[in-house]
Amino acid sequence: MKIFAICYYAPPKLTPQAIQIGRQLYHLDARVELLHGSDPQFADAYDQYPDFFERIGSLCVPSPGTFFKGFLHKVARRLLPLYNTIPDSLGPWRRRALGPALERIAASGSEVLVSFGMPMSDHLLALDIKRRTGLPWLAHFSDPWSDNPFHPNTWLEHRVNAALERRVIGAADRVLFTSQRTLDLVMAKYPPAWRARAAVLPHAWDMDNFAGPAPALAPAVAVAARPGVRHVVRHIGACYGARSPEPLFAALARMLERQPNAFDTVAFEFVGHVSPNLLVSDAYKSLPAGLVRMRGQVGYRESLQLARDSDALLVIDAPSKLPSVFLPSKLVEYIGARRPVWGITPPGTSADLIAEWAGSADACAAPDDIEAVTRMLRAGMAALDGAAEQGGPEAVAERFAAPRVAAALKAQIALAMGRSAS
Helix, strand or coil: CEEEEECCCCCCCCCHHHHHHHHHHHHCCCEEEEEECCCCCCCCCCCCCCCHHHHCEEEECCCCCCCCCHHHHHHHHHHCCCCCCCCCCCHHHHHHHHHHHHHHHHHHCCCEEEEEECCCHHHHHHHHHHHHHCCCEEEEECCCCCCCCCCCCCHHHHHHHHHHHHHHHHHCCEEEECCHHHHHHHHCCCCHHHHCCEEECCCCECCCCCCCCCCCCCCCHHHHHCCCCCEEEEEECCEECCECCHHHHHHHHHHHHHCCCCCCCEEEEEEECECHHHCCCHHHHHCCCCCEEEEECCCHHHHHHHHHCCCEEEEECCCCCCCECCCCHHHHHHHHCCCCEEEECCCEHHHHHHHHHHCCHHHEECCCCHHHHHHHHHHHHHHHHCCCCCCCCHHHHHCCEHHHHHHHHHHHHHHHHHHHHC
16 A cells, blocks of 8 residues: 655654654555655654654655745735635645645555645645545544634634535545544534545554663652652643643642642642743642642653653643543543543543543543542542552553554555545
């Protein structure tokens, strides 16, 4: 099977898309040519697969940036309602990449086209290629497109995004989503025949594939400095926007008011960037020194080691009025680390998986219910102080193992090829 894949974010860029899609392509038993970009705003810290581009063919097309530059760019953003937003800011990259993509497809004899969004420009580029080559096409969505509740749009932006999404889903031979709730949300507005071409492919974890010696771990100075600390609970990943640690801070402060020694044996550590504006609340400032540590961003392999060395791992999601459709890739990696998982997440996909892993709905609490968060913390603390400090059922972990997910992706690609041939 000769695959031409489009994924703007690729290793070694440390982004969720590069990590998850790079992992699936790395384990895919096929010949893959990968068209990707090069974005200097993200660190080259995804160091799990130093041999990635020895196994995967690379076609790197650097982004030319925005269509307008300098002052004209600022004017266009103010005066042109769709400029640099539909479906994202990568329109110029998409146009630059089309020619090299067609040349590489012809030279490599690629048999099938696979695109991964986000960004959704990957799918629009694939649509152009599909129209020019007639190749079978599988479109993979890590997030919803026009239905994404965390991408607020004007009515015009929403209408254009919905029209573009419809073109992509209508033309693709196979469509994949990372959760059943996402599939149901997106495909509800399309004909049943289109829905029949859609399937679920979850994220994957990989705790075993490394090339070269492991990096030395930086010492957790603030955690170790607190006397009596026996357990470390970590959140690994960025906190920004609506994905805020404030529910944790508020719950910790409330519990300490009721029981000043409630957390004498536990420390919480955030590994990754936390927006400074999320660390100005009265609740955060009231916490005793050393209870919560901000470690900052580390290399990816180091983050996996920190996950495995944790006593429990924390998921924090944005609040949602409706059941959440999102499956965070970090949650799947937590499960791969075989550690207990605590969730500050609304009802929905994440909460269901955490409850399945923990064997109890008590492991989750909605971000906008601080009293529920305190109950979740209390239950988690009791488990840490007891005998059981292991993760959940092995069958759940194996469901997300990288070789298994990659094999499922290959099977879905084969279905796309079969539909196109028929």
